[in-house]
Amino acid sequence: xxxxxxxxxxxxxxxxxxxxxxxxxxxxxxxxxxxxxxxxxxxxxxxxxxxxxxxxxxxxxxxxxxxxxxxxxxxxxxxxxxxxxxxxxxxxxxxxxxxxxxxxxxxxxxxxxxxxxxxxxxxxxxxxxxxxxxxxxxxxxxxxxxxxxxxxxxxxxxxxxxxxxxxxxxxxxxxxxxxxxxxxxxxxxxxxxxxxxxxxxxxxxxxxxxxxxxxxxxxxxxxxxxxxxxxxxxxxxxxxxxxxxxxxxxxxxxxxxxxxxxxxxxxxxxxxxxxxxxxxxxxxxxxxxxxxxxxxxxxxxxxxxxxxxxxxxxxxxxxxxxxxxxxxxxxxxxxxxxxxxxxxxxxxxxxxxxxxxxxxxxxxxxxxxxxxxxxxxxxxxxxxxxxxxxxxxxxxxxxxxxxxxxxxxxxxxxxxxxxxxxxxxxxxxxxxxx
Amino acid sequence: xxxxxxxxxxxxxxxxxxxxxxxxxxxxxxxxxxxxxxxxxxxxxxxxxxxxxxxxxxxxxxxxxxxxxxxxxxxxxxxxxxxxxxxxxxxxxxxxxxxxxxxxxxxxxxxxxxxxxxxxxxxxxxxxxxxxxxxxxxxxxxxxxxxxxxxxxxxxxxxx
Ligand SMILES: Cc1ncc(COP(=O)(O)O)c(C=O)c1O
Numbered sequence: 001x002x003x004x005x006x007x008x009x010x011x012x013x014x015x016x017x018x019x020x021x022x023x024x025x026x027x028x029x030x031x032x033x034x035x036x037x038x039x040x041x042x043x044x045x046x047x048x049x050x051x052x053x054x055x056x057x058x059x060x061x062x063x064x065x066x067x068x069x070x071x072x073x074x075x076x077x078x079x080x081x082x083x084x085x086x087x088x089x090x091x092x093x094x095x096x097x098x099x100x101x102x103x104x105x106x107x108x109x110x111x112x113x114x115x116x117x118x119x120x121x122x123x124x125x126x127x128x129x130x131x132x133x134x135x136x137x138x139x140x141x142x143x144x145x146x147x148x149x150x151x152x153x154x155x156x157x158x159x160x161x162x163x164x165x166x167x168x169x170x171x172x173x174x175x176x177x178x179x180x181x182x183x184x185x186x187x188x189x190x191x192x193x194x195x196x197x198x199x200x201x202x203x204x205x206x207x208x209x210x211x212x213x214x215x216x217x218x219x220x221x222x223x224x225x226x227x228x229x230x231x232x233x234x235x236x237x238x239x240x241x242x243x244x245x246x247x248x249x250x251x252x253x254x255x256x257x258x259x260x261x262x263x264x265x266x267x268x269x270x271x272x273x274x275x276x277x278x279x280x281x282x283x284x285x286x287x288x289x290x291x292x293x294x295x296x297x298x299x300x301x302x303x304x305x306x307x308x309x310x311x312x313x314x315x316x317x318x319x320x321x322x323x324x325x326x327x328x329x330x331x332x333x334x335x336x337x338x339x340x341x342x343x344x345x346x347x348x349x350x351x352x353x354x355x356x357x358x359x360x361x362x363x364x365x366x367x368x369x370x371x372x373x374x375x376x377x378x379x380x381x382x383x384x385x386x387x388x389x390x391x392x393x394x395x396x397x398x399x400x401x402x403x404x405x406x407x408x409x410x411x412x413x414x415x416x417x418x419x420x421x422x423x424x425x426x427x428x429x430x431x432x433x434x
Numbered sequence: 435x436x437x438x439x440x441x442x443x444x445x446x447x448x449x450x451x452x453x454x455x456x457x458x459x460x461x462x463x464x465x466x467x468x469x470x471x472x473x474x475x476x477x478x479x480x481x482x483x484x485x486x487x488x489x490x491x492x493x494x495x496x497x498x499x500x501x502x503x504x505x506x507x508x509x510x511x512x513x514x515x516x517x518x519x520x521x522x523x524x525x526x527x528x529x530x531x532x533x534x535x536x537x538x539x540x541x542x543x544x545x546x547x548x549x550x551x552x553x554x555x556x557x558x559x560x561x562x563x564x565x566x567x568x569x570x571x572x573x574x575x576x577x578x579x580x581x582x583x584x585x586x587x588x589x590x591x592x593x594x
Pocket of ligand 1: 039100102141144189218221252
């Protein structure tokens with residue numbers, strides 16, 4: 001497997017050298033094997049440096065004030081927007097900076113309920129009420145489920161969902177009944193944060209558009225790991241978080257088609273998002289400012305732009321190939337252990353950078369604890385996808401998720417640590433996992 | 435790893451007093467939202483005031499070895515004991531579990547509960563060990579027992 005890795009050992013060593021945290025030890029001196037980048041990735045030095053440089057040299061409230069620092073901070077912030085936008089193939093003014101993906105998804109959900117019927121001019125696409133439907137899927141992260149439940153509750157619209165099948169793919173057999181002219185919005189994830197399933201965005205979007213629904217894609221687990229080009233993706237909106245793609249915490253992105261951002265009502269209101277304010281009412285700045293109320297997270301946006309440049313320096317396609325090779329290696333290793341059941345697509349099916357599994361008879365918390373004892377950091381639990389776990393018949397799973405700095409040796413370390421689980425818990429490893 | 439004491443593993447594999455039984459005065463359902471662990475727990479209390487006795491604790495626990503074993507030890511330690519003794523055991527368990535390894539636990543008060551001393555070094559697991567206990571004190575309160583002598587039952591960051 002190692003021979004197909006796209007990075008040479010020297011390149012990988014240089015990549016790892018960019019992450020100071022990878023040199024620390026955990027749990028009594030064990031090297032850190034970080035396999036939890038799906039929750040949040042580590043930050044390479046150029047990102048830390050960029051954030052620090054912003055504060056040290058240009059710090060000012062963006063889009064406010066005419067002094068030189070304010071000009072420089074504004075330029076940096078807008079340059080960051082252009083960098084992030086070009087990474088996903090979008091014009092700069094289609095990128096809105098938010099706090100994280102969760103806020104970006106809420107921004108869209110609230111835009112629907114903020115589209116008061118009295119708005120003038122109102123855009124019917126954003127007006128929801130009884131009889132209208134919101135479609136999601138059973139594999140969504142809570143961030144792309146709860147805001148839609150709440151929107152349904154506020155507006156009287158009905159929430160429906162596409163189920164998952166036994167292989168962890170969307171069961172599209174009933175889609176024609178679920179996606180109808182009543183559907184106003186179809187929100188689904190590009191790549192599942194648990195299963196790694198890659199959903200057919202273009203097909204789903206085309207079917208949604210055919211019935212006049214808007215398409216919101218959760219791109220949290222795709223943008224950091226595979227090339228995403230919004231011009232060809234088919235979505236109307238995508239949301240992702242900076243902290244999962246080597247960027248700082250506290251910055252996320254909403255991308256939306258310009259013509260939709262233009263007519264979409266704002267979510268948060270206040271300073272910096274207005275055009276004209278009187279005591280009675282206000283008019284709003286054009287997008288993206290209309291959606292960025294208050295002093296924005298400029299230092300974090302600048303850090304995110306540095307992360308994008310860092311990714312581009314390596315090449316997102318090489319990153320994807322590297323992670324795919326590690327995922328494949330791990331899946332093969334797990335499939336040699338009959339007491340482990342991997343959830344999600346079979347070996348060889350394209351999948352994202354996460355592999356979740358169940359050790360029959362041992363709770364994921366206990367599996368994670370044994371791995372942690374060996375310095376291997378994974379995530380355990382329902383990974384904010386509780387309905388999905390219910391559908392899979394698992395209370396909790398153990399998830400390993402990859403970043404470009406991970407190595408073959410780290411996959412081996414995970415497997416070696418995992419082999420301690422049956423020993424600690426006295427499992428009969430001859431028995432097949434059910 | 436000092437977390438998985440033999441006692442914990444034994445209790446988790448063969449939990450004592452497991453299953454839901456009648457009669458009972460109150461039933462509660464508590465969950466650990468970070469991992470989805472769940473416990474349904476019933477208490478049956480007889481007598482009142484200082485004479486009140488926990489006549490039965492029955493439960494269905496679905497979760498990790500720590501949370502299941504903890505429910506098992508709980509039932510073992512409180513069934514047949516006076517309510518004030520049971521609350522004292524709870525307080526001692528909680529003090530140990532939230533001590534970050536500083537309090538070893540007194541076997542004469544918490545019995546097999548001492549096996550959980552290692553859990554206190556893993557803050558993320560303290561919630562697991564306390565899940566059954568917070569369900570128990572909640573059930574007592576719902577059964578009409580005055581539990582005001584005990585401090586808040588929820589460890590930091592846990593809602594149920
Ligand atoms: C698929 C998916 N959607 C949404 C989110 C929410 O991201 P955040 O918590 O950064 O808003 C995450 C990560 O937690 C995720 O993996």
